[in-house]
Amino acid sequence: MTIPRARSRVLIPASIWFLLFLTFISSARATIQYEVLLEHPEKHLFHVTMTIPEVTGEVIVRMPAWNTLYQIRDFSSHVQQVEAFAGSQKAFIEKVDKQTWRIKGSGTIKISYGTYWDETGPFASQLNAEHAFINPAMILFYVLARRGEEVELTVNFSSAIWSAAGALLHTSFVSGRNHVDTFRAPNYDELADGPIEIGKIEVFELPEVTPPVTVVVHGENWRKKVVEENLRRICKYELKLMDDAPFERYTFIIHFGRGAGGGGMEHANSTAIGAYSDEYLANVAAHEFFHLWNVKRIRPATLYPVDDTKEQYTRALWFAEGVTNSYASYTLVRSGIWSKEQFYADLGDQITELEGRLANRWQSAEQSSLDAWLEKYPLYNQPEFSVSYYTKGQVLGDLLDILIRDRTGNEKSLDDVMRSMNAHFAKQGKTYRDSLDVRLTAESVAGGSFEEFFAKYVAGTEPFPYQQILALAGLALRTTEHRRPALGFSMEHEQNGPFVVNSVDSEGPAAAAGLRAGDVIVNWDGGEAPRRVDRWLQEQSAGDSLKLRVRREDKELTIEFRLGEIKETLYQVVEDPRPSEKARHIREGMLRGETSVAVVH
Numbered sequence: 001m002t003i004p005r006a007r008s009r010v011l012i013p014a015s016i017w018f019l020l021f022l023t024f025i026s027s028a029r030a031t032i033q034y035e036v037l038l039e040h041p042e043k044h045l046f047h048v049t050m051t052i053p054e055v056t057g058e059v060i061v062r063m064p065a066w067n068t069l070y071q072i073r074d075f076s077s078h079v080q081q082v083e084a085f086a087g088s089q090k091a092f093i094e095k096v097d098k099q100t101w102r103i104k105g106s107g108t109i110k111i112s113y114g115t116y117w118d119e120t121g122p123f124a125s126q127l128n129a130e131h132a133f134i135n136p137a138m139i140l141f142y143v144l145a146r147r148g149e150e151v152e153l154t155v156n157f158s159s160a161i162w163s164a165a166g167a168l169l170h171t172s173f174v175s176g177r178n179h180v181d182t183f184r185a186p187n188y189d190e191l192a193d194g195p196i197e198i199g200k201i202e203v204f205e206l207p208e209v210t211p212p213v214t215v216v217v218h219g220e221n222w223r224k225k226v227v228e229e230n231l232r233r234i235c236k237y238e239l240k241l242m243d244d245a246p247f248e249r250y251t252f253i254i255h256f257g258r259g260a261g262g263g264g265m266e267h268a269n270s271t272a273i274g275a276y277s278d279e280y281l282a283n284v285a286a287h288e289f290f291h292l293w294n295v296k297r298i299r300p301a302t303l304y305p306v307d308d309t310k311e312q313y314t315r316a317l318w319f320a321e322g323v324t325n326s327y328a329s330y331t332l333v334r335s336g337i338w339s340k341e342q343f344y345a346d347l348g349d350q351i352t353e354l355e356g357r358l359a360n361r362w363q364s365a366e367q368s369s370l371d372a373w374l375e376k377y378p379l380y381n382q383p384e385f386s387v388s389y390y391t392k393g394q395v396l397g398d399l400l401d402i403l404i405r406d407r408t409g410n411e412k413s414l415d416d417v418m419r420s421m422n423a424h425f426a427k428q429g430k431t432y433r434d435s436l437d438v439r440l441t442a443e444s445v446a447g448g449s450f451e452e453f454f455a456k457y458v459a460g461t462e463p464f465p466y467q468q469i470l471a472l473a474g475l476a477l478r479t480t481e482h483r484r485p486a487l488g489f490s491m492e493h494e495q496n497g498p499f500v501v502n503s504v505d506s507e508g509p510a511a512a513a514g515l516r517a518g519d520v521i522v523n524w525d526g527g528e529a530p531r532r533v534d535r536w537l538q539e540q541s542a543g544d545s546l547k548l549r550v551r552r553e554d555k556e557l558t559i560e561f562r563l564g565e566i567k568e569t570l571y572q573v574v575e576d577p578r579p580s581e582k583a584r585h586i587r588e589g590m591l592r593g594e595t596s597v598a599v600v601h
């Protein structure tokens with residue numbers, strides 16, 4: 001017999017260990033337990049056994065319809081072979097709706113099932129020969145009436161090189177190649193909010209940051225020095241900015257490399273980030289770390305409590321996501337990761353992106369937030385159908401900041417709005433009433449009304465008065481006209497699948513030649529369709545011909561047309577060489593994150 005020995009006690013100081021031990025003894029019987037086996041990773045199937053103690057008569061379990069992304073993804077569609085047992089006997093189990101099961105029985109009920117996941121990125125779950133990444137809400141049922149009870153997740157796997165890490169309290173036992181890692185949380189929602197990485201990982205702590213911040217990295221294409229230094233600057237700056245550190249320990253789980261996916265996902269005490277290389281990390285990390293306050297603790301009333309059975313509508317994402325973007329860019333320039341030229345270039349790019357979208361004329365920042373649930377449809381993301389609340393919200397955040405600084409002679413800023421919302425909502429355990437409380441907080445910080453600004457630019461779709469507001473910060477907006485060839489349609493492909501046309505510009509030459517949404521591209525100018533069509537377009541000119549062979553239903557046809565032309569306006573944010581003294585202070589204040597007025601000579 002081999003007795004498992006504790007190899008490491010990851011992330012738990014001795015005093016907490018003792019408390020945990022006591023808690024574990026006193027509540028072990030009532031804890032809802034999950035055991036997840038990672039056998040045959042190449043089959044991508046998590047084997048889950050859920051143990052529910054003290055059931056009387058029946059129990060109802062459910063799988064969330066959404067988590068992490070504001071998209072209904074129906075995680076129950078990944079589930080197979082659900083069985084239930086009361087003691088050693090099979091128990092009666094029936095499906096109630098697409099995501100809910102009812103089990104009859106008493107005492108301890110065990111439910112077993114498999115769930116298939118092989119999707120890359122921080123919003124997904126994956127089990128393959130490379131690693132396992134788990135967003136617990138995507139693989140674990142919860143007990144409908146007992147969602148608030150203590151839970152424990154044990155992951156079993158066999159490997160000589162893999163180990164497990166996550167944001168939750170965690171114990172790790174290793175015997176030979178066998179690993180047993182146990183994560184505990186006071187309830188299902190906190191378990192669901194702690195992603196887990198299992199694989200060949202590197203773990204280190206950021207120097208000079210308190211409370212401690214742990215970094216867990218999987219993948220290649222990264223330099224430890226760069227990652228450590230950028231994250232250190234980001235965390236230090238944002239902790240100072242908010243004058244608050246609402247966590248005992250924070251964990252960055254980062255996947256680098258070609259197959260790492262992109263983007264990041266915020267959690268209460270951690271984030272999961274996917275990036276091609278360390279070059280792309282800083283902006284995402286600055287955004288995700290700021291979510292520690294904005295959205296995870298400064299929470300809109302419309303998103304809490306969470307209803308994961310159906311769409312949860314909110315008009316606040318322009319603030320929760322967009323203004324978090326404003327703070328990512330502020331953090332990068334104020335901590336010296338970006339130069340001020342990079343800051344201006346980013347703001348110019350955001351304005352170009354926003355103004356280049358036809359939908360900007362009719363979709364407000366609030367409506368874009370409300371319609372987040374449509375983002376899973378590629379057509380909706382086209383410029384004629386939507387604007388991004390990230391982009392529109394980021395620009396709104398910067399403009400509002402300038403107005404607050406101007407109104408108060410640079411004594412107050414958007415930083416004060418964030419700190420005030422943290423003090424009055426997050427720290428009081430209260431949610432805020434979407435745009436209304438953002439406006440009221442901005443008004444109390446700056447004095448006077450922002451009613452017109454919110455009515456016109458947040459709830460409404462009036463064109464933003466860029467020149468007028470930027471001038472208050474000694475900045476100006478320059479435009480240049482740019483012409484580029486246009487494909488006249490968009491396309492997408494499943495992993496390793498062929499490209500499929502998903503929308504056709506009705507005014508363009510591709511439409512006139514007969515191309516339709518749904519056409520499968522089998523040949524592109526005698527070869528394969530380019531994987532990066534934006535790069536391909538850079539080498540073409542308007543008027544060049546393109547010959548496509550497409551499959552439509554069971555027929556193949558050839559469609560030939562000439563590339564059209566798009567006129568594009570590029571926006572550039574530049575410094576006014578002779579700003580007023582006040583405007584110069586506001587500009588410096590924004591770039592440095594300062595509010596005090598400098599001595600006037």
Ligand SMILES: [Zn+2]
Pocket residue numbers: 266287288291320321324
């Ligand atoms: Zn975000």
